[in-house]
Amino acid sequence: MTLILDQGPCLRTFPMVLTSLGPPEPHRMASQDTWTKKDLTGIEELSRPEIELLFRQADQFLPALAPGKGLDLMKGRTVVNLFLEPSTRTRTAFEISAKKLGAEVVSINTTASSLVKGETLRDTAMNIRAMGVDAIVMRHSSAGSARYLGSVLDISVINAGDGAHEHPTQALLDAFTLRQRFGKVEGLKVTILGDILFSRVARSNILCLSKLGAQVTLAGPATLVPASLKEAFPQVRIVHDLKEALKDCDAVMLLRIQHERQTTTHFPSLGEYTSQFGLNAERAAWLKPEAIVMHPGPINRGVEVESEVADGPRSVILEQVRNGVAVRMAVLHLCTGAISR
Amino acid sequence: MPDSLPAADNVGTIQLLREICSRDAAVRVLPTGTLTKGHEGKALAPLGTMKKAGVVAVTDTTSGVQNNEIMRRALEYAAMFDLVVLDHCQDSSMTEGGQMHEGAWSLRLGLRGLPRAAEEVVVSSDCLLAELTKARIHLQHLSSGGSADIVRRAKAKQLAVTAEVSALHLLLTDAALAHYGTSLKTNPPLREEADRLALIAALVDGTIDAICSDHSPCTATEKDCEFDLAPFGAATLETAFAAAHTALVAGGHADLPLLIARLTHGPAKALGLSAGTLKAGALADLVLLDPKAAWTPAAADLLSKSGNNPLIGRALTGRVRATFVGGRQVFGT
Numbered sequence A: 001m002t003l004i005l006d007q008g009p010c011l012r013t014f015p016m017v018l019t020s021l022g023p024p025e026p027h028r029m030a031s032q033d034t035w036t037k038k039d040l041t042g043i044e045e046l047s048r049p050e051i052e053l054l055f056r057q058a059d060q061f062l063p064a065l066a067p068g069k070g071l072d073l074m075k076g077r078t079v080v081n082l083f084l085e086p087s088t089r090t091r092t093a094f095e096i097s098a099k100k101l102g103a104e105v106v107s108i109n110t111t112a113s114s115l116v117k118g119e120t121l122r123d124t125a126m127n128i129r130a131m132g133v134d135a136i137v138m139r140h141s142s143a144g145s146a147r148y149l150g151s152v153l154d155i156s157v158i159n160a161g162d163g164a165h166e167h168p169t170q171a172l173l174d175a176f177t178l179r180q181r182f183g184k185v186e187g188l189k190v191t192i193l194g195d196i197l198f199s200r201v202a203r204s205n206i207l208c209l210s211k212l213g214a215q216v217t218l219a220g221p222a223t224l225v226p227a228s229l230k231e232a233f234p235q236v237r238i239v240h241d242l243k244e245a246l247k248d249c250d251a252v253m254l255l256r257i258q259h260e261r262q263t264t265t266h267f268p269s270l271g272e273y274t275s276q277f278g279l280n281a282e283r284a285a286w287l288k289p290e291a292i293v294m295h296p297g298p299i300n301r302g303v304e305v306e307s308e309v310a311d312g313p314r315s316v317i318l319e320q321v322r323n324g325v326a327v328r329m330a331v332l333h334l335c336t337g338a339i340s341r
Numbered sequence B: 001m002p003d004s005l006p007a008a009d010n011v012g013t014i015q016l017l018r019e020i021c022s023r024d025a026a027v028r029v030l031p032t033g034t035l036t037k038g039h040e041g042k043a044l045a046p047l048g049t050m051k052k053a054g055v056v057a058v059t060d061t062t063s064g065v066q067n068n069e070i071m072r073r074a075l076e077y078a079a080m081f082d083l084v085v086l087d088h089c090q091d092s093s094m095t096e097g098g099q100m101h102e103g104a105w106s107l108r109l110g111l112r113g114l115p116r117a118a119e120e121v122v123v124s125s126d127c128l129l130a131e132l133t134k135a136r137i138h139l140q141h142l143s144s145g146g147s148a149d150i151v152r153r154a155k156a157k158q159l160a161v162t163a164e165v166s167a168l169h170l171l172l173t174d175a176a177l178a179h180y181g182t183s184l185k186t187n188p189p190l191r192e193e194a195d196r197l198a199l200i201a202a203l204v205d206g207t208i209d210a211i212c213s214d215h216s217p218c219t220a221t222e223k224d225c226e227f228d229l230a231p232f233g234a235a236t237l238e239t240a241f242a243a244a245h246t247a248l249v250a251g252g253h254a255d256l257p258l259l260i261a262r263l264t265h266g267p268a269k270a271l272g273l274s275a276g277t278l279k280a281g282a283l284a285d286l287v288l289l290d291p292k293a294a295w296t297p298a299a300a301d302l303l304s305k306s307g308n309n310p311l312i313g314r315a316l317t318g319r320v321r322a323t324f325v326g327g328r329q330v331f332g333t
């Protein structure tokens, strides 16, 4: 049999209603309350009502983050973490999220998996599925790999980062943090600063923030923030002057320089990058007083950000990480719940 | 194409190829040889003896020739035997890790791009070397509108340059890759609508001489994987006429005689072959065309053993009904 892969992702969809753990909130009335996607492969596939539904679900899960608290909504289910690239935050957050929901979690270590022996991704995934798994959370260096896996499998596939394509749960937790801080995302001005060209976090954030009505500015050196990004994402503003990029934004998202995805021709040296675009206290003073500093991690201190800023009063970096657990609980709960059993 | 394993860079391999083809092939198979040994771009292959053994042209195929000095000497040397040099125009220093056309779609999909300029710089240098050496050069499967402009200027200077475009590039653009379909992963890549239209215009005005299939079969297993791990290539021979007809004639850009000329006379002239014509005394190598046939190729309609024809499932108009080689029917639907 020949599999034709260019017909678009064949998403199996079933309705999933918001699980309410408390009294209903007033803003729930107007919007959609059904989640139908078994997979979360990218922000591109999500509508604004779906993102808002997910946030309301994450709100419900925030109390469960307290030590000793947990739920049993996914009791008897199994989640496999298939991380084929390094991760600290995402992998741990998914593991904790699944456990907080009462699910079993199995983590597959890259170097210990049979992918290194030449087993294909399809075979690896089919074998995992055959063991009775409900969801696979995958990080992979290939752009498009999560969509590919989602089209191959009838269980939930959650994208934990696919190459330079998307990192949807990061964008969701970032927007969730902005919503928590400012009350809403609509109308906010957000600057994403750094290595945009190779960043899946940037792509997912551009899509997520635009869908929620924020204005996005991309800033950094011309080789990492090329003018052609405007053709791909017409809604963004592109700026190469740091002061201009910082002066009227509500939040600045810093991105790490991704040495692993670059050739040497994109900028002269990390030192030169820092001298032009590194965020220190002096430059952070260009920000509005209430503006916040965000970073998905891992931070390279002294390169894209100085410790005085990363650990300073504007920084919400650890709030982002904490919110990441609630958001991923919502993702796991909604996606696995969308498959009728 | 000579990028087989082992490479067709010596008389023995060429003779073996010709033996196999004369025994098994239903159609005429004209072998090409590599331009340099092992298509490594370092030392010239034995062009004179390969010509005697029956190659109709020489090329380093997808490796391209990355060194202008070697290309210059190769052109001078090949011209002595009246051998046309075919070049896959691509500066490999600009395409490392490239997966698709560099543009809005590659940026959205997070895939590394193959920029137009990587093709255009080599098209330019090839034209300059054709001027320097007065040798014949044929530019393979052009994909960028800018390349067509460069060839148009070279032809205006009467340089011995010919060019081709693949039928797939006349029909589709990079937008078709929005779902990471690996069967559409080709090198050169599908580019933008402006390129597609410029290539069609160049084909119509004669800047581009020929339509090729750029048939590159891969197994279904090879293509069933992550996009960046999939090999380049599309198995497009069986749908080349239908694709070109759909784009050009059904698309309202050209009439059927022009399309047929670019599929027959154009390639024959580029290779210096006395073929591609219909007259008394000429070889009875014929195809029977049904220009009105509307069809959507299914995997079962195709004879190729490889599953990577990206036109499976796409509506096309125009179909080859029968093929005759030397007067004998070898194919029919």
Ligand SMILES: NC(=O)OP(=O)(O)O
Pocket (backbone or CB within 6 Å): A086, A087, A088, A089, A090, A091, A161, A167, A170, A296, A297, A298
């Ligand atoms: N932000 C983020 O994805 O971090 P990890 O790579 O540690 O998961």
